Amino acid sequence: MKKVAVKLGIDSEDLASCVSCGLCLPHCPTYRVTQEESASPRGRIALMRQAESTGLIDQTFVDFMDACIQCRGCETACPAGVPFGSMMETTREALTQQTSYQSWWRRWGYRVLGCPNILTIGSRALAVLQRLKLLPSKLALPKIPLMQAPLVPSGEDVWLFTGCVMDVWMRDTHRATQRVIEAAGAGVRFPDKKAACCGALHVHAGLGEEARRLARRTMSAFPGDAPILVDSAGCGAQMKEYGHLLNTSDAHKFSQRVLDVHEWLVNHLDELPAAHANPPRIAIQDPCHLRHVQQAHDPVRVVLARYADPVILDDEGLCCGAGGAYSALYPDTAAAVRERKIESINRAQVHEVASANPGCLLHLQAGGVRVRHPLEIVDDLMRKDI
Amino acid sequence: MVPPSADKPLLDDLQTLLGDRARAEDFELGLYGKDGSVLEGRPAIVCLPINSEEVRCIVNICGDHKRPFIARGSGTGLSGGAVPVGDPVVIATAKMNRIIEVDLDNRIAWVEPGVLNLDLSTQLKGLGFHFAPDPSSQQVCSIGGNVANNSGGPHCLAYGVTSAHVAAIEVVLPDGSITVLGDLTAEPSGYDLRGLFIGSEGTMGVATKIAVRLTQNPPEVRTLLLDFSDVRDGAAAVSAIIAQGLIPAALEMMDHRAIEVVEAFVNAGYPTEADAVLLVELDGLAGGVENGVEVVRRVAEAHHVGEVRLAADEAERALLWKGRKNAFGAVARIKPDYYLHDTVVPRGKLVEVLEKVYRIADAHNLIAINVFHAGDGNLHPILAYDSREPGVLERVHAAGRAIITASIEAGGVLSGEHGIGLEKRDYMGMLFTEHDMATQDLVREAFDPEGLANPLKILPSGSRCSDSFGQHVPEGAWV
Numbered sequence: 001m002k003k004v005a006v007k008l009g010i011d012s013e014d015l016a017s018c019v020s021c022g023l024c025l026p027h028c029p030t031y032r033v034t035q036e037e038s039a040s041p042r043g044r045i046a047l048m049r050q051a052e053s054t055g056l057i058d059q060t061f062v063d064f065m066d067a068c069i070q071c072r073g074c075e076t077a078c079p080a081g082v083p084f085g086s087m088m089e090t091t092r093e094a095l096t097q098q099t100s101y102q103s104w105w106r107r108w109g110y111r112v113l114g115c116p117n118i119l120t121i122g123s124r125a126l127a128v129l130q131r132l133k134l135l136p137s138k139l140a141l142p143k144i145p146l147m148q149a150p151l152v153p154s155g156e157d158v159w160l161f162t163g164c165v166m167d168v169w170m171r172d173t174h175r176a177t178q179r180v181i182e183a184a185g186a187g188v189r190f191p192d193k194k195a196a197c198c199g200a201l202h203v204h205a206g207l208g209e210e211a212r213r214l215a216r217r218t219m220s221a222f223p224g225d226a227p228i229l230v231d232s233a234g235c236g237a238q239m240k241e242y243g244h245l246l247n248t249s250d251a252h253k254f255s256q257r258v259l260d261v262h263e264w265l266v267n268h269l270d271e272l273p274a275a276h277a278n279p280p281r282i283a284i285q286d287p288c289h290l291r292h293v294q295q296a297h298d299p300v301r302v303v304l305a306r307y308a309d310p311v312i313l314d315d316e317g318l319c320c321g322a323g324g325a326y327s328a329l330y331p332d333t334a335a336a337v338r339e340r341k342i343e344s345i346n347r348a349q350v351h352e353v354a355s356a357n358p359g360c361l362l363h364l365q366a367g368g369v370r371v372r373h374p375l376e377i378v379d380d381l382m383r384k385d386i
Numbered sequence: 387m388v389p390p391s392a393d394k395p396l397l398d399d400l401q402t403l404l405g406d407r408a409r410a411e412d413f414e415l416g417l418y419g420k421d422g423s424v425l426e427g428r429p430a431i432v433c434l435p436i437n438s439e440e441v442r443c444i445v446n447i448c449g450d451h452k453r454p455f456i457a458r459g460s461g462t463g464l465s466g467g468a469v470p471v472g473d474p475v476v477i478a479t480a481k482m483n484r485i486i487e488v489d490l491d492n493r494i495a496w497v498e499p500g501v502l503n504l505d506l507s508t509q510l511k512g513l514g515f516h517f518a519p520d521p522s523s524q525q526v527c528s529i530g531g532n533v534a535n536n537s538g539g540p541h542c543l544a545y546g547v548t549s550a551h552v553a554a555i556e557v558v559l560p561d562g563s564i565t566v567l568g569d570l571t572a573e574p575s576g577y578d579l580r581g582l583f584i585g586s587e588g589t590m591g592v593a594t595k596i597a598v599r600l601t602q603n604p605p606e607v608r609t610l611l612l613d614f615s616d617v618r619d620g621a622a623a624v625s626a627i628i629a630q631g632l633i634p635a636a637l638e639m640m641d642h643r644a645i646e647v648v649e650a651f652v653n654a655g656y657p658t659e660a661d662a663v664l665l666v667e668l669d670g671l672a673g674g675v676e677n678g679v680e681v682v683r684r685v686a687e688a689h690h691v692g693e694v695r696l697a698a699d700e701a702e703r704a705l706l707w708k709g710r711k712n713a714f715g716a717v718a719r720i721k722p723d724y725y726l727h728d729t730v731v732p733r734g735k736l737v738e739v740l741e742k743v744y745r746i747a748d749a750h751n752l753i754a755i756n757v758f759h760a761g762d763g764n765l766h767p768i769l770a771y772d773s774r775e776p777g778v779l780e781r782v783h784a785a786g787r788a789i790i791t792a793s794i795e796a797g798g799v800l801s802g803e804h805g806i807g808l809e810k811r812d813y814m815g816m817l818f819t820e821h822d823m824a825t826q827d828l829v830r831e832a833f834d835p836e837g838l839a840n841p842l843k844i845l846p847s848g849s850r851c852s853d854s855f856g857q858h859v860p861e862g863a864w865v
Contacts, residue, residue, distance in 0.1 A: 001411065001412070013722075016722040016723075016772075016774070017718055017722055018718070019422075019714075019715060019717070019718045019722065019723065019724060020420055020421075020422060021422055021462065021523070021714055021715040022422060022460055022461060022462040022523065022526045023523065023525060023526055023712060023715050025460060025526045026502060026504070026505070026525050026526050035434075035480035035481045035483060035500065036434065036480070036481075037414075037417040037418060037461070037478070037480075038413075038414055038417055043417045046416060046417050046420070047413055047416070047417070050413060050416050057413075058411075058412070058413065060411045060412075060413045060414060061413050064413070078715065079648075079651045079712035079713070079714075079715035079716035079718070080715050080716060080717075080718030080719060081650075081651070081718075081719060082718075314508075
């Protein structure tokens with residue numbers, strides 16, 4: 001196979017920090033469904049070492065790197081603290097810059113995420129096609145809204161980040177989040193279009209330049225010192241890493257203002273309406289970027305526990321297979337990974353699942369799971385009279 | 387190395403059988419060259435079979451081409467047993483991961499070799515059973531690998547190692563035939579070929595189905611963490627606990643450095659000031675367990691224990707064990723490489739040998755970290771180092787040899803549970819006479835006359851023609 005010269009530029013200390021013990025393997029969704037070394041974190045690091053030591057790669061290397069979901073479950077499992085996520089991001093950025101790794105259509109797709117007007121028009125077109133039954137059902141898309149009323153600010157205590165696809169397809173989730181924040185006594189403010197996309201998917205794809213541009217643009221949309229609350233685990237994880245991404249004092253300060261909305265809510269629980277006597281059993285699916293990256297999955301349990309009986313899934317936070325754009329790029333692997341999650345949900349014997357990330361929500365819904373955002377469930381239950 | 391063109395006919399045959407599950411791409415071959423040890427080799431071809439029949443055909447094809455083959459499970463072995471030397475075909479059994487049958491009447495489960503150790507126990511949890519051998523790597527190591535190495539684990543102190551928990555094995559023998567060794571009766575007749583196969587590290591064939599015995603989950607479990615300001619007190623307490631007639635389910639020790647790296651990973655409240663801790667687990671009926679806790683507490687107090695911490699609930703218990711079971715990987719927080727030994731010494735000599743280990747490490751300017759199965763005297767001295775430092779490997783090997791010598795002089799053996807593999811093969815002469823090894827080689831030859839099943843492992847090459855054991859690692863493997 002044809003080899004080309006590439007310099008990945010991964011920190012040599014990071015590369016050396018993996019002792020190949022293999023304890024990450026069972027926590028890696030792609031290893032779990034393939035049982036192949038090349039689809040494991042240990043294998044991917046060994047591949048990075050091979051590439052760095054020879055300075056050469058081929059298409060198999062690119063394919064192996066591209067097949068990682070970047071859930072970072074391996075980081076939680078790793079006793080040596082290997083920073084796998086940033087090594088993979090560095091690898092992909094080097095591949096993007098030095099090879100034809102990201103095709104034009106993929107680059108175009110990522111670019112659209114940062115353009116709210118095109119996204120809205122595109123989404124409306126899809127909504128029309130969907131209603132005319134012209135979209136293939138195997139795409140398993142949710143019901144796409146034709147028109148959405150704008151979000152109405154209610155004060156200046158906290159910001160609520162709205163994002164790209166989530167705002168276009170799931171604005172009602174933002175409304176539910178807003179109602180819960182308001183019930184906790186705070187007024188909510190929304191950013192303008194400069195905050196149209198956090199750039200998470202761009203970092204994952206190795207489009208570093210674009211990601212940094214979107215990060216700077218997003219930061220400019222949140223003046224002042226008010227906390228920036230995020231109801232999408234993937235976006236929150238990314239915005240908390242702006243400091244690392246841009247390495248400026250402004251970016252570090254910005255990242256410190258970012259909170260997953262549940263992290264904020266746990267400190268305002270007492271202001272919410274009283275709890276119920278017969279809480280429904282709800283299973284919690286921990287989004288990887290909440291559990292493994294932000295390590296902020298506990299607050300979801302605490303918030304939900306006020307109105308429901310949360311059930312922890314028994315799969316130790318294994319990824320559901322959504323992975324941002326992953327489920328679109330690798331539908332078969334993503335569905336196989338989801339199958340394991342569904343088995344775990346079935347063992348939990350619940351009627352409904354809560355997931356605090358839009359990507360996971362859509363992916364699980366497409367797999368037939370009854371799932372909502374935790375704050376949609378809370379909004380519903382706290383307003384119910386009993 | 388054999389030039390790739392010489393592999394072409396072999397690869398063609400294997401691909402006819404397996405399609406794209408027979409691989410020879412450059413980047414992928416590199417991924418099957420290592421296990422959890424520091425040794426590295428390179429396969430000629432990697433095969434990923436999904437059932438016994440495919441394994442049988444692969445072995446037959448290898449026989450036709452006179453090419454060695456090596457079975458590989460999860461690649462977490464610690465002695466280079468699955469490291470490919472001699473341009474072999476690697477048979478990776480990871481895709482053979484079905485639990486075929488669970489027979490609670492006979493307390494047997496038939497499983498494929500790629501089933502992960504902990505997955506089996508997790509699946510059985512609802513039924514109230516588990517698979518007793520629990521190596522520290524149990525979340526990822528495979529049952530096939532446990533059979534190959536006759537693996538142990540913390541709870542083997544009371545429950546016995548893998549051999550005590552496997553009733554029968556379906557194996558593909560090196561001549562390409564398939565047979566079952568052992569049976570499900572309590573007292574099988576004839577030679578115990580099952581017992582011979584367990585621990586043979588793939589030199590007698592490939593296990594393709596395993597009948598494991600299931601152990602009932604104990605009704606009551608208590609876990610204690612004892613800390614000592616002197617490692618010698620801790621080691622003496624180990625012998626004293628067992629001298630009381632108490633066999634804990636597990637009795638583990640960690641020294642100061644091990645506690646530090648483990649605590650940095652798990653945040654379980656391990657006492658980072660302590661010189662050593664003992665992790666003691668008691669299980670069984672409630673009354674007996676409570677009595678055991680008091681015995682342990684009394685003995686520990688007589689040995690100047692600091693705090694006696696009793697895990698309050700299952701979550702705390704799990705967290706303490708998570709620390710112990712991740713200790714080897716956590717060593718990377720000190721240095722990026724480690725060389726792990728596995729000698730066993732009589733319990734009464736623990737203090738003496740431990741002190742020698744620290745002195746040897748100091749003398750070779752290395753860091754020694756001790757995390758081990760104290761109850762059965764199975765030491766796991768870890769020499770932490772950075773392979774990028776020039777000349778460090780020579781010091782690591784010299785220190786390793788000195789540790790092994792000290793253990794054997796104390797009446798111990800080379801390996802408790804990690805296997806001999808490639809790594810300790812050349813030390814076999816320190817424990818066995820040439821005549822002993824030649825006899826062992828005859829047994830191996832009875833199974834594998836062509837010498838194709840994981841060659842160059844366990845016994846020094848040419849055990850039967852009095853070769854010297856000078857060369858540490860065979861050609862083709864590097865560290």
